[in-house]
Amino acid sequence: MPLPIPLHCPRCGAAAQDFSGCAACREEGIGANPVPPLADLSGLSLETYPGGPWGWPSALSAPVGEPVTLGEGGTPLVSLPEGGPDGLWVKYEGANPTGSHKDRAMAVGVAAALAAGADTVAAASSGNAGAAVAAYAARAGLRCVVFTTGEVPGPLRAQIDALGAVRVVRDGTAARNAAMREAVERFGWYPLTSYATPAPGGNAYANEGYKSVAYELARDVPGFREGAGAVVVPTCRADLLSGIARGFRELRAAGLVAGVPRLVAAEPAGAAPYTAALALAGRAEQERVSVEPMPSPAFSLGESRPVWQGLDALWGADGSAIAVPTEEFMAEHLALGARGLFLEPSSAVGVAAARRVARERVGGGPVVAIGTATGLKDTASVAGAAAAEERVPELAKLLG
Amino acid sequence: MPLPIPLHCPRCGAAAQDFSGCAACREEGIGANPVPPLADLSGLSLETYPGGPWGWPSALSAPVGEPVTLGEGGTPLVSLPEGGPDGLWVKYEGANPTGSHKDRAMAVGVAAALAAGADTVAAASSGNAGAAVAAYAARAGLRCVVFTTGEVPGPLRAQIDALGAVRVVRDGTAARNAAMREAVERFGWYPLTSYATPAPGGNAYANEGYKSVAYELARDVPGFREGAGAVVVPTCRADLLSGIARGFRELRAAGLVAGVPRLVAAEPAGAAPYTAALALAGRAEQERVSVEPMPSPAFSLGESRPVWQGLDALWGADGSAIAVPTEEFMAEHLALGARGLFLEPSSAVGVAAARRVARERVGGGPVVAIGTATGLKDTASVAGAAAAEERVPELAKLLG
CATH class of the missing domain: 3.40.50.1100 (Rossmann fold)
Incomplete structure (x- = not known):
């Protein structure tokens, strides 16, 4: 399924098919995130x-x-x-x-997930992104799964739980990202953070x-x-x-x-x-x-x-x-x-x-x-x- | 020293000399807080x-x-x-x-303390007021002492400490308030919360x-x-x-x-x-x-x-x-x-x-x-x- 607004790699120009980062640059060992066109702000004040x-x-x-x-x-x-x-x-x-600042992104990302017809959003995070995605998914009525490690500080963990997200705990960042990748590929969950290696950055929308x-x-x-x-x-x-x-x-x-x-x-x-x-x-x-x-x-x-x-x-x-x-x-x-x-x-x-x-x-x-x-x-x-x-x-x- | 903007008890009309609540109403066993006149908002939109x-x-x-x-x-x-x-x-x-909402009050209260020439503000709080007064006192460069009990939740305690306030811990609300009263009366610290019994409410400014x-x-x-x-x-x-x-x-x-x-x-x-x-x-x-x-x-x-x-x-x-x-x-x-x-x-x-x-x-x-x-x-x-x-x-x- 093509992406509704095309994403192109700012490094090599290749078009992206999904949110896992630029495949061509990844082959070179470089994490790069395809992006949508810049917006035209003319006429705004x-x-x-x-x-x-x-x-x-x-x-x-x-x-x-x-x-x-x-x-x-x-x-x-x-x-x-x-x-x-x-x-x-x-x-x-x-x-x-x-x-945290992550709210600015997750508000938009969850809205994109909703518009795409997703029922579940996923994030790999041992920090603020997990709490943000949990909150906006809850607000939108979507299921939310946060892939973490054991190193999430206690208050953040409580916050993610209180916001109704499911936490999946893995041992270390690599295992955490692998679990998210598997979930995205098998279940079609909408990814809102980086999960590839080397990390390309999060969902461009x-x-x-x-x-x-x-x-x-x-x-x-x-x-x-x-x-x-x-x-x-x-x-x-x-x-x-x-x-x-x-x-x-x-x-x-x-x-x-x-x-x-x-x-x-x-x-x-x-x-x-x-x-x-x-x-x-x-x-x-x-x-x-x-x-x-x-x-x-x-x-x-x-x-x-x-x-x-x-x-x-x-x-x-x-x-x-x-x-x-x-x-x-x-x-x-x-x-x-x-x-x-x-x-x-x-x-x-x-x-x-x-x-x-x-x-x-x-x-x-x-x-x-x-x-x-x-x-x-x-x-x-x-x-x-x-x-x-x-x-x-x-x-x-x-x-x- | 007269209060710079007079406070009168909304219940009995008596003028206040300080921020400890209406003395006359306290004699009747009632906590009432003298207040300044209402503001005139005409002309504002x-x-x-x-x-x-x-x-x-x-x-x-x-x-x-x-x-x-x-x-x-x-x-x-x-x-x-x-x-x-x-x-x-x-x-x-x-x-x-x-x-928390307490920030709205403590911003104004600390500004009043600063304008009054105070060097130290005091608050009796086992909750959000303590963190708020600590933050605004720090912002204004005033010393801050927060009188608490042992029941402050951990994150709030850490917040008060991180904001540079001194916490004085007493056993129960009555002892906490008594310590604050003593400090206000002996040292002239500027009180930003209620500390009398029955509680009259906090600093009217x-x-x-x-x-x-x-x-x-x-x-x-x-x-x-x-x-x-x-x-x-x-x-x-x-x-x-x-x-x-x-x-x-x-x-x-x-x-x-x-x-x-x-x-x-x-x-x-x-x-x-x-x-x-x-x-x-x-x-x-x-x-x-x-x-x-x-x-x-x-x-x-x-x-x-x-x-x-x-x-x-x-x-x-x-x-x-x-x-x-x-x-x-x-x-x-x-x-x-x-x-x-x-x-x-x-x-x-x-x-x-x-x-x-x-x-x-x-x-x-x-x-x-x-x-x-x-x-x-x-x-x-x-x-x-x-x-x-x-x-x-x-x-x-x-x-x-």
Whole structure:
């Protein structure tokens, strides 16, 4: 069955037959995700853009009918006081319905599944995608199966269960993905995440939802309409990074922004394939880089290979990648809390990298870090702060 | 030191000297909260109201300077498909920065503390208020001390810690409140919650933030501008309920709505003082009712006495109270998950009550339940659903 809106590989141009990534590039050992055409935003106005993936329905290159929505998008842009003259901001995606940016994609992806007549959606995730797909599948009345490993943090596991999804637990990512592949191929379940090896990135229709992050930033961040500044994105399979890049390309093509901000992939130092890639000279080498990922408190991040469209997003936007050591991002996690923002550690990877970008002022302009999810997703990572009596000496005088 | 905007008891008219509730009414054994004058909304337009407590600065009867904000308010209004012809909606306050409605109040309360020159804010809370006050105090650079009991759910405790607040743990609510009172009186800490007995309700300036829920509902719910429908509020010390009532009164006075919706207090059956009060004939009896609260999974709710302004909100809006048994609201908790909404059990108390209101169609019109907080606050309450194989029989065929 042909795909209702054609997907073509941005690397080799081949047409896709399904959502498992580009088969030709996979033969070369490269994960690349075929995409639909960019949308034409001409005639639209950022002033009246209401936010969220459904705010500009014509901007979605996805075969959807009625919106499936829980009120996703339109998230706060929070300034950090120490940002300097050009500003340092966190786009707080934890304010989405299930507490992460994944809601933007899964709203659109589930709507595409519904329009395709699917009865079951499937996702391979040990993180926020599982909760998001569970919520939107429930909203649409579809069955949802989430393929996970044993490493899902407790609160996320409870969230997926409470949203009525069935969790299938496998030992490790490879086994998890294999189970999902089998289910997709045998039962025709509609896949909403990556499940091939090397990982090509998630469902291309779903990913259309991430473009709304770019639209909201262009509308809200002082300087972005002039093409200044940088966006720092915690990156693993780069669905968010490449979606933001697509959104800015559309905005520029329609003349709604004068240029695109620099894009920066932020990674935990123990699993930093984009940083490793960009350290190499030629694109052929960059595409084929591989690292041995180490686990870290940034549980949402950690891949061995870059996905091609992630690299492409960085190549096309004067981009770079920054690997942040665990000690640095966990200190940032604590510092963000002391600023009123409780984010998951993966988000702190992005803010720590953004702080470096702002400090070095490469290119100048405002710097925005995407705060991908709320800290409530994984409370085991909360570190102890200074003792209460040190911070509030009067407490020693309180009776009892 | 006189309060910068005078507070008068809505019950007896006495002027307040501090935030500990009306002293005269307390002598009678009644908890009542002195309030500032209602705001004059004339000249404002709901069409252009941007949402949130800072959306209409002139509507805040609170002595604040610059806004303290993390992007609170403007939360989604999610329709439930089984709502019938007039509609059943959940106002999802879990999308606020710390995941609960308390953010609306604490943003304003911390701004008032800052404007008053306070260096430390204090809150007595074993729930969402503690996380909210911690976040906004951190945002404003103030010290924050949260007086709790041992019954704070784990994720909430971690959230309060991550946001840099100091937790002072006491054995039971009475000891917790006594410690806060002592700290407020000895150290001059700025109190942002109730701490007297009987509980009078929280800081009246902070509570101004809750009026924004009414403004957003009037703007967004079809029929509310005509004065139709009902709002169902999970209620304990009634800060949210009475704040919503004040907001609608202001809207009506300015002609922005033709009437106010009926207000309904939703309570867990084991701790239902408003339901007990409204079952009595005279107001003198209603004001003085007392119940023996039983603990329930709705950890945010559970008082022995109604606060006076909560009763007043119901008296003034053709209101009622509904006590929901644990079995019913935990079934609702599960049903909401199956609709894509993962809320704390206290919110499910509200939705279960709203479902009754919608079913009985008392007065007709749309029914809105306030979904006070995300389910991530207390994941221990997630009940087991039907077995995976029952829900997805194909799983039996999957290898491994």
